[in-house]
Amino acid sequence: MQWSVNPFPPSLYAELDMRPLTGLLWTLLLLFLWYCYRMGSDLPTPRRVHPSKLMSGCRHTMLSSTGSKRSAASKFSRTDRVTPCISMEMGEDEEQGRDYLHPVLSHPLFPVQASEEGKRRYAALQEYAKRYSWVGMGRIHKGLREQVRLNNYSTIQKPHLFFLPDVPSIPFFPRDAHRHDIEVLEANYPVILAEFKAVYQRGIDPKLGWTYHGPKGQAVFPLYRAGVCVASNCRSCPYTYRTLLSLRTFISSNTLGAAGFSVLVPGATLGGSYGPTNTCLRCHLGLQTPPLCELVVGGEPQCWSEGHCLLVDDSFLHTISHKGLPEDGPRVLFSVDLWHPNLAAAERQALDFIFSPEP
Numbered sequence: 001m002q003w004s005v006n007p008f009p010p011s012l013y014a015e016l017d018m019r020p021l022t023g024l025l026w027t028l029l030l031l032f033l034w035y036c037y038r039m040g041s042d043l044p045t046p047r048r049v050h051p052s053k054l055m056s057g058c059r060h061t062m063l064s065s066t067g068s069k070r071s072a073a074s075k076f077s078r079t080d081r082v083t084p085c086i087s088m089e090m091g092e093d094e095e096q097g098r099d100y101l102h103p104v105l106s107h108p109l110f111p112v113q114a115s116e117e118g119k120r121r122y123a124a125l126q127e128y129a130k131r132y133s134w135v136g137m138g139r140i141h142k143g144l145r146e147q148v149r150l151n152n153y154s155t156i157q158k159p160h161l162f163f164l165p166d167v168p169s170i171p172f173f174p175r176d177a178h179r180h181d182i183e184v185l186e187a188n189y190p191v192i193l194a195e196f197k198a199v200y201q202r203g204i205d206p207k208l209g210w211t212y213h214g215p216k217g218q219a220v221f222p223l224y225r226a227g228v229c230v231a232s233n234c235r236s237c238p239y240t241y242r243t244l245l246s247l248r249t250f251i252s253s254n255t256l257g258a259a260g261f262s263v264l265v266p267g268a269t270l271g272g273s274y275g276p277t278n279t280c281l282r283c284h285l286g287l288q289t290p291p292l293c294e295l296v297v298g299g300e301p302q303c304w305s306e307g308h309c310l311l312v313d314d315s316f317l318h319t320i321s322h323k324g325l326p327e328d329g330p331r332v333l334f335s336v337d338l339w340h341p342n343l344a345a346a347e348r349q350a351l352d353f354i355f356s357p358e359p
Contacts, residue, residue, distance in 0.1 A: 114147075114148050115148075118144065118147055118148065121144055121162075121354050121355075122144050122145075124353060124354040124356075125137065125140060125141065125144060125350065125354055127353075128350050128353045128354065132346075132349075132350075133346075135346065136344055136346035136347060136350075137346075137347075137350060139164055139165055139166055139167070139347065140164065140347060140350055140351070140354070142165050142166075143162060143163055143164045143165050144162075146163070146165065147162065147163060156298055156299070156316055156317050157169060157274075157278065157298070157313075157315050157316045157317070158274050158315070158317075159274055159275055159276055159277045159278050159315035160274050160275075160276060161256070161276035161277050162256070162276070162277045162279065162355070163277070163278055163315070164277070164278055164279050164340075164343075164347075167278055167279070167340060167342050167343075168342055169278055169313050169315070169316070170298075170313065171297035171298035171299075171300045171312070171313055171316050171318075172297060172300060172302055172310070172311060172312060172313075173281055173311035173312075173313065173341075174311070175309070175311070177281065177311055177341045178249055178281070178283065178311065178338050178341065180248055181247045181248055181249055181250070181283070181336075181338060182283065182309045182311075184243065184246055184247060185243065185247075185283065185285045185309055185334070185336070186285070186307060186308060186309060188239070188240075188243045189285065189287075189306075189307045191239045191240070191243075192237075192239070192240050192243065192285065192287065192334055193287045193288075195236070195237040195238075195239060195240050196221075196237075196240075196261050196287055196332060196334070198236070198237075199221055199233075199236050199237065199261075200221075200261075200263070200332075204219045204263070209221055209222075209230065209232055209233045209236065217264060217265045217267065217268025217269075217322075218262065218263065218264050218265075218268060218270060219262075219263045220260050220261065220262050220263070221233060221260050221261040221263075222258060222259070222260035223237060223240065223241060223244060223259045223260045224244070224252055224257060224258050224259040224260065225258055225260070226255040226257075226258060226357060227251070227252060227253055227254045227255045227256070227257050227258075227355070227356075227357045228357050229252075230260075233260070240334070244259055244336065247336065247338070249338040249339040249341075250336060250337070250338060251280055251337045251338065251339060253352045253356070254351055254352045254354075254355035254356055254357065255355045255356075255357055256276060256277050256279060256280055256337065256351065256355050257280065257337040258335070258337050259334075259335065259336045259337065260334075260335060261287075261332065261333070261334055261335075262332070262333045262334075262335050263330045263331070263332055264293070264320065264322045264330060264331045264332075265322065265330050266290070266322050266323075266324045266325060266326050266328055266329070266330070267322065267323070267326075268321070268322050269319070269320070269321040269322070269323075270319060270320040270321070271319060272317050272318065272319050273317070273318065273319075274314070274315060274316070274317060274318075275313075275314030275315045275316075275318075276315075277315060278313060278315035278340065279339070279340050279343060279347075279351060280337045280338060280339055280340055281311050281312065281313055281337075281338050281339075281340055281341075282311075282312045282313075282314045282335055282336070282337055282338075283309050283310070283311055283312075283335070283336045283337075283338050284304060284309065284310040284312060284333045284334075284335055285307075285308075285309050285333060285334040285335075285336070286304035286305050286306045286307065286308055286309075286310070286332075286333060287306065287332040287333060287334055288306065288329060288330065288331060288332040289303070289304040289305060289306050289331055289332075290322070290324045290328035290329055290330075290331060291324055291328065292322065292323040292324040292328075293321070293322045293323075293324065293331045294320075294321050294323075295310075295312070295318065295319075295320055296318060296319045296320075297312055297313065297314065297316050297317075297318040298313075298316035298317060298318070299317075304331070304333065311338075313340075
């Protein structure tokens with residue numbers, strides 16, 4: 001009996017026309033072979049590993065290997081081939097880290113020739129960092145280190161107590177720098193003036209809370225002195241005291257801040273001097289401003305106006321003069337120290353800690 005290889009009858013095979021089916025099978029076969037080739041030839045993509053972990057892993061592999069010297073040499077050569085990529089990544093990460101903590105990691109940590117007061121402030125910064133963080137302390141750390149060199153420079157801006165580097169400074173700031181506090185002071189100008197007249201009429205006497213600054217021509221009635229409230233004077237000016245407490249940026253917690261009435265008699269001139277720091281702005285509210293009164297800061301002259309505020313960076317070299325006649329009366333200001341607008345909240349908190357008033 002003769003068997004046929006073709007399972008379909010010739011007539012049925014002709015009707016089905018198997019050529020398209022054969023082409024489809026060949027296509028599927030080629031796709032399968034291509035998939036097998038790709039799976040066998042493609043290497044797995046290595047996931048990103050932190051450089052320090054990768055380096056420690058390489059060292060662990062080399063030290064724990066018990067194979068032959070040839071195997072160890074082979075592993076070491078493979079590690080060398082990876083090293084360029086690792087070095088590039090480590091250089092980028094380390095550079096960012098060093099930029100972030102560069103003032104803290106620099107050596108020596110503090111100048112040897114620094115004064116005892118400067119060393120005490122740096123110790124206070126270290127104590128603050130232990131309690132909180134070094135984050136955001138770069139400028140303060142740099143300022144404490146460079147204060148020694150700054151004192152030897154001859155410059156138009158040289159605060160005698162503390163200089164914070166990289167702070168944008170101009171002799172006179174626009175009102176927008178502290179708009180809220182300025183508007184509060186100007187709105188309370190009539191009451192502040194009335195309370196000043198009440199204490200002025202009692203007489204300028206140290207026994208009544210007044211102090212003399214510089215020559216005899218300038219007297220100050222402080223409400224805050226070096227961050228400490230002068231209680232008796234604040235009781236004499238209760239409304240002005242409450243106005244101070246309503247300000248958002250008034251420096252009332254460290255020795256850099258002060259507030260009070262300032263009187264300058266006709267004919268008096270205060271020679272060139274520097275303020276204590278560039279971390280604050282001195283706000284002058286004009287109470288009585290006779291003609292021929294002038295303030296020169298950093299070579300720029302400016303005059304006061306009654307009922308209006310003037311924002312001054314007194315860390316610049318400045319002079320004050322009253323060239324009016326005796327009948328013009330004294331020039332009277334209400335002076336308040338406000339934080340520099342460029343300082344972050346963390347920097348303000350650190351400065352409060354470093355320059356806290358003595359107990």
